[in-house]
Amino acid sequence: MSNANNPKGQNRPQQPTQQPTQQPAKPPVPVENDAANTTPRVERRATLAILGAGPIGVEAALVASRLKIDFMWFEKGQVGDHLNRWGHLSTHAPMKTIVTEIGLEEIRKNGMGEFLVNLEDTGTGKGWRDGYLSLLLETPLLAGKLEVGVEAIAAGRDNRLREDPRGPRDPLGPFRLYLRGPNNQEQHVLADAVIDCTGVLGTPRPLGKSGLPAPGENACRDRIAYHVEDILGADRKKYADKTVMVVGAGISAATAISNLAEMAKGHEATWVVWLTRRPSSLPVRRISQDPLKGRDSIAAAANHIACRAEGNIEFHAGAWVDRLENQGNDKPVKVVATIGNKEVSWEVDRIFSLCGYQPSRLLNRELRMPWESSLDLPATGIESKEQELNPGPATEEPGWYVLGAKSYGRASGFDVGTGARQIRQAMAEILRVKPQ
Known part of the structure; x- marks a missing residue:
């Protein structure tokens, strides 16, 4: 230490630096919104959510629209995406056997009959998509209904966890869906019933x-x-x-x-x-x-x-x-x-x-979804004793329906005629009426 400013030339003892007194941490104070000045966020809710826009998803949306059921409809790709993957291959069946009368009626009465695929011929995946499914999306019943590029990532019961106790008469409430859309936009929506038609072609089995x-x-x-x-x-x-x-x-x-x-x-x-x-x-x-x-x-x-x-x-x-x-x-x-x-x-x-395909269980992991163990058969949710319509176990989630190829798990015996019957049964239960 310099003595230039010390006239007696004596070193002065250095004073210890005083540390600032540390204040104890305070918990954050919750801020209550002024109810009079704040509008609560309202999540979208519908009677029905339909997941997937393959042949069964499109037919389900068509029936729901005709029955005037309020529904939301999501597809992670485009309409008939899986048909596009094998668009060059044969359907192995005349087209008239894999379309429905109500679908043909809507297309014809809206002046698009000339664009229909040849119903007498054995078609291709591309013809099925372009000459039937895509036309249905242009009819007044379905135009603007499908939200493409939106994937259902997970689902649960609103305000419940899967492990929460349930009494036989406890109201279960709606389903909550976690969706991811274009540019990774995320949202939750609520639906009283859900029809899962997401199929199996998106989860091929590995080769090992x-x-x-x-x-x-x-x-x-x-x-x-x-x-x-x-x-x-x-x-x-x-x-x-x-x-x-x-x-x-x-x-x-x-x-x-x-x-x-x-x-x-x-x-x-x-x-x-x-x-x-x-x-x-x-x-x-x-x-x-x-x-x-x-x-x-x-x-x-x-x-x-x-x-x-x-x-x-x-x-x-x-x-x-x-x-x-x-x-x-x-x-x-x-x-x-x-x-x-x-x-x-x-x-x-x-x-x-080409080792086969299997349903993904990720969507249902927060639901009480029973699966048959050997063939990965999910609970379809429909109340039918016909094994053709309901091959899996009984449901524990009333209102959640798994239809189409996914309902057959790893088995490959599903056909579109069975899917149309599954749709009629599910819609009847949603409306609480007897199937026609």
């Missing part, structure tokens, strides 16, 4: 052992198709003169195999490896007296290819995919599988993982 993703599967997703792409058309370049693996034994796998075999006739460098889990030389199970002749023809053709090893295709039954190895861009994917007790590997350019 035990129904789990194979190690490396996620790293190779840009090389994997979980739906049948347009092999003979728009996607030909992906597969022509390439080594392609197909995993699965359903009608989707049979369709991919048949189309790849056809393409290989003109592209002889194409090579296909077909893996199925069941140890059967006839991999695709055929339906006895299948009413859809086109579907049965594809199954028979694929089984013939498996037995005869035709069309540049090698077939391996009793195979499980162990792992995938991403070897880098522009390099093939290494697939390692077990066949019997033997490990086998291939290097492939593209993979079709």
Whole structure:
């Protein structure tokens, strides 16, 4: 310390710096809004919310509108999105068998009959969407009703948790839906009843052992198709003169195999490896007296290819995919599988993982939603003893309906005629009237 300002040249002791006294933390004071000057936020509420705009969702909205039921309607993509994924493929049935009379009536009476798909022909997914579903959205009953780009993320009972006690006569209140829309906008809405028609094609099953993703599967997703792409058309370049693996034994796998075999006739460098889990030389199970002749023809053709090893295709039954190895861009994917007790590997350019589809349980996780364990059958919510309409367990959430393909869980036997009957039953219960 300098003595320049100390005339006696003596050092003065330095005074300790005094710290400011710390005040004890105070809890925040709640601010009460002046009820006279504040308008409470009102959440949207309707008698019914419909989730999904595939064939069953559109028909449900049409019936609700005709019955003058107040409803909201949400679709995370566009109308008929899943039909667009297989728009190039056949419906395997004449169009007149997969549309409804009330739908045709609305289209015709509003002057759009000339744009209808040919009802006598076997149609395609694209024709079904463009020549029927999209037309219905232009009719006065449905115009402006659908909110696209809005996904239902979760649902619960308003002001209740799933674990809260419930008495048999306790009023349950409406359902609360958590929605996410364009630009990640979030909102809650309330509905007295909900019809879930979100389907299963958005949750394909992975290709690894035990129904789990194979190690490396996620790293190779840009090389994997979980739906049948347009092999003979728009996607030909992906597969022509390439080594392609197909995993699965359903009608989707049979369709991919048949189309790849056809393409290989003109592209002889194409090579296909077909893996199925069941140890059967006839991999695709055929339906006895299948009413859809086109579907049965594809199954028979694929089984013939498996037995005869035709069309540049090698077939391996009793195979499980162990792992995938991403070897880098522009390099093939290494697939390692077990066949019997033997490990086998291939290097492939593209993979079709066609192992089936399953319903997502995420939407219902805060509801008391029972599921049948083996086939993932949800409670449909409808009061019917017909197993065709109500294949799953009894509901514990009155007013929540699961209709369409999702109601059949992992099973693939659902048809549109069943869905139309499910809709009539659900609407009757919503209106508390007897089905017509």
